[in-house]
Amino acid sequence: MRVLVTGGAGFIGTNLTRHLLELSEVDEVRILDDLSTGFRSNLDLVREARFFEGSILDFDLLGKAVDGVDSIVHLAARPSVPRSIAEPRAAHEVNSTGTLNVLEVARAAGNIHTIVASSSSVYGANPTLPKHEDLATRPVSPYAASKLATESYTLAWQHSYGLPTLAFRFFNVYGPLQAAGHAYAAAIPTFIDAAINNRLIPLHGDGTQSRDFTYVGTVAAVITRCVIERITSPTPVNLAFGSNITLNEVIEGIGRELNQSVDVEYLPSRPGDVKHSQAANAELARLLPHLQPVSFDDGLRATVDWFRKL
Numbered sequence: 330m331r332v333l334v335t336g337g338a339g340f341i342g343t344n345l346t347r348h349l350l351e352l353s354e355v356d357e358v359r360i361l362d363d364l365s366t367g368f369r370s371n372l373d374l375v376r377e378a379r380f381f382e383g384s385i386l387d388f389d390l391l392g393k394a395v396d397g398v399d400s401i402v403h404l405a406a407r408p409s410v411p412r413s414i415a416e417p418r419a420a421h422e423v424n425s426t427g428t429l430n431v432l433e434v435a436r437a438a439g440n441i442h443t444i445v446a447s448s449s450s451v452y453g454a455n456p457t458l459p460k461h462e463d464l465a466t467r468p469v470s471p472y473a474a475s476k477l478a479t480e481s482y483t484l485a486w487q488h489s490y491g492l493p494t495l496a497f498r499f500f501n502v503y504g505p506l507q508a509a510g511h512a513y514a515a516a517i518p519t520f521i522d523a524a525i526n527n528r529l530i531p532l533h534g535d536g537t538q539s540r541d542f543t544y545v546g547t548v549a550a551v552i553t554r555c556v557i558e559r560i561t562s563p564t565p566v567n568l569a570f571g572s573n574i575t576l577n578e579v580i581e582g583i584g585r586e587l588n589q590s591v592d593v594e595y596l597p598s599r600p601g602d603v604k605h606s607q608a609a610n611a612e613l614a615r616l617l618p619h620l621q622p623v624s625f626d627d628g629l630r631a632t633v634d635w636f637r638k639l
């Protein structure tokens with residue numbers, strides 16, 4: 330089978346592409362990416378993939394990339410909450426309009442199976458824990474609103490046009506290839522990078538905020554199974570396993586893996602950040618009953634090892 334991964338030069342996309350390329354069922358992987366937050370160097374890790382350089386806002390290019398594929402995994406997006414607060418219109422254009430473009434080419438090409446990346450941020454200000462998919466969504470950032478549009482359009486295309494789709498709500502994904510050292514970097518790579526380079530770990534808030542961290546290898550394994558088995562769902566599905574790890578525990582774990590003491594610089598909380606995030610995962614378990622996630626300790630070890638080799 331042939332698979333198109335939008336955003337395939339990014340963190341999750343490159344890990345996923347590597348996973349897909351290992352499978353005998355997969356004959357070809359294509360990547361469409363504008364390299365805005367993804368990296369050309371990531372493409373060196375997936376040389377067998379065919380690369381289309383450009384934007385999901387370029388409808389003609391999307392049409393070429395999709396021609397002849399059996400499945401689309403749509404990961405391309407402007408992925409940061411703070412960046413969306415700084416540049417809300419760009420978040421809307423790429424995440425909402427861009428998704429609509431992907432769905433339209435999937436439909437025009439004969440209803441191609443399409444998996445899209447939504448986000449736990451759609452739960453936003455809803456305080457109920459764990460987050461189960463039936464909860465009311467209450468986005469608190471332009472990014473979250475644009476991701477709600479991503480999954481809403483996807484479900485609407487399934488119901489209106491019979492497009493076979495699956496919208497996953499990713500929680501906090503971490504692992505090798507996640508970039509540190511830029512203004513909108515995620516917590517785990519930022520912390521590891523600081524600790525390895527003997528800098529203070531910049532921590533927004535008091536570190537008691539918790540997240541359902543999901544190892545990228547687990548995310549890649551889940552998506553791969555869903556591509557191969559052409560799994561669909563009429564409702565969005567959490568892609569996480571119900572862990573609730575505080576940022577203080579992450580920092581302790583990094584110190585343990587590096588076998589060194591780590592010092593923290595406490596900074597103000599950021600607007601748009603939620604205090605706790607934890608998934609209910611009954612729906613995911615129903616779709617993929619045998620899939621076991623990589624544990625947080627093992628995932629953190631693999632991530633720290635990867636940073637050490639940089």
Ligand SMILES: NC(=O)c1ccc[n+]([C@@H]2O[C@H](COP(=O)([O-])OP(=O)(O)OC[C@H]3O[C@@H](n4cnc5c(N)ncnc54)[C@H](O)[C@@H]3O)[C@@H](O)[C@H]2O)c1
Nearest residue numbers: 336338339340341363364365366367384385405406499502
């Ligand atoms: N990493 C997480 O914890 C997390 C959590 C929730 C949702 N997600 C979603 O997962 C997806 C992948 O995120 P990631 O963490 O790998 O981020 P990433 O920034 O590494 O990957 C996004 C990729 O999309 C590409 N891209 C951006 N705009 C594009 C455009 N207009 N056209 C084509 N390509 C474009 C970027 O260059 C990049 O390679 C995103 O949709 C993101 O919103 C990620």
